[in-house]
Amino acid sequence: MKNVQLLHTEILSDNWYTLKKIDYSFEKKGVRQTQTREVYDRGNGATILLYNKESRSVILTRQFRLPSFINGNPDGMLIEACAGLLDKDNPEDCIRRETEEETGYRIKDVRKVFEAYMSPGSVTEILYFFIARYDRSMKVNEGGGLEEESEDIEVLELPMEKAMQMIGTGEIKDGKTIMLLQYLRLNDIC
Numbered sequence: 001m002k003n004v005q006l007l008h009t010e011i012l013s014d015n016w017y018t019l020k021k022i023d024y025s026f027e028k029k030g031v032r033q034t035q036t037r038e039v040y041d042r043g044n045g046a047t048i049l050l051y052n053k054e055s056r057s058v059i060l061t062r063q064f065r066l067p068s069f070i071n072g073n074p075d076g077m078l079i080e081a082c083a084g085l086l087d088k089d090n091p092e093d094c095i096r097r098e099t100e101e102e103t104g105y106r107i108k109d110v111r112k113v114f115e116a117y118m119s120p121g122s123v124t125e126i127l128y129f130f131i132a133r134y135d136r137s138m139k140v141n142e143g144g145g146l147e148e149e150s151e152d153i154e155v156l157e158l159p160m161e162k163a164m165q166m167i168g169t170g171e172i173k174d175g176k177t178i179m180l181l182q183y184l185r186l187n188d189i190c
Contacts, residue, residue, distance in 0.1 A: 003027045017042035041124045046095040047083035049180035050134040051190040059103050062154040081177040091128035102153050104143030107132040160190045
């Protein structure tokens with residue numbers, strides 16, 4: 001696509017995050033076209049998968065996700081890799097903070113493995129993906145999220161093989177989590 005021009009932007013909602021209706025034009029095969037799309041801007045985020053190579057285990061979380069409930073997930077609970085919005089932090093600082101809040105682990109070395117748009121047809125968010133080793137000595141609290149953010153997060157320590165099987169059984173349906181588990185497996189990390 002060439003010569004994309006934003007023609008008009010209307011804010012439809014600015015309640016939780018920002019939902020915009022955008023009219024734009026672009027040139028395709030020498031013809032100028034105009035389209036309208038709704039775009040949801042919730043900011044960028046970061047996610048991490050903690051792994052223990054010796055015990056061949058990973059740390060995941062389980063929490064209620066309203067959109068999954070609305071879309072047919074009977075109890076709305078999802079098993080996920082730890083994640084959070086950047087909130088003006090850089091991705092590495094964000095993921096260190098979120099890891100301690102959600103899992104209770106204070107991690108030392110984090111490694112960025114890639115970044116990806118998770119739903120580019122309607123959401124602006126880019127997600128930064130990290131991995132980090134963990135062991136028992138890094139556990140500084142019980143995790144579970146922040147009460148002031150109404151978080152109620154269960155921390156799960158699972159064998160890597162069990163987590164991989166849970167993708168196949170549908171117990172793990174979260175895209176970022178599947179991507180990180182596959183990354184560990186493809187790179188023979190855990």
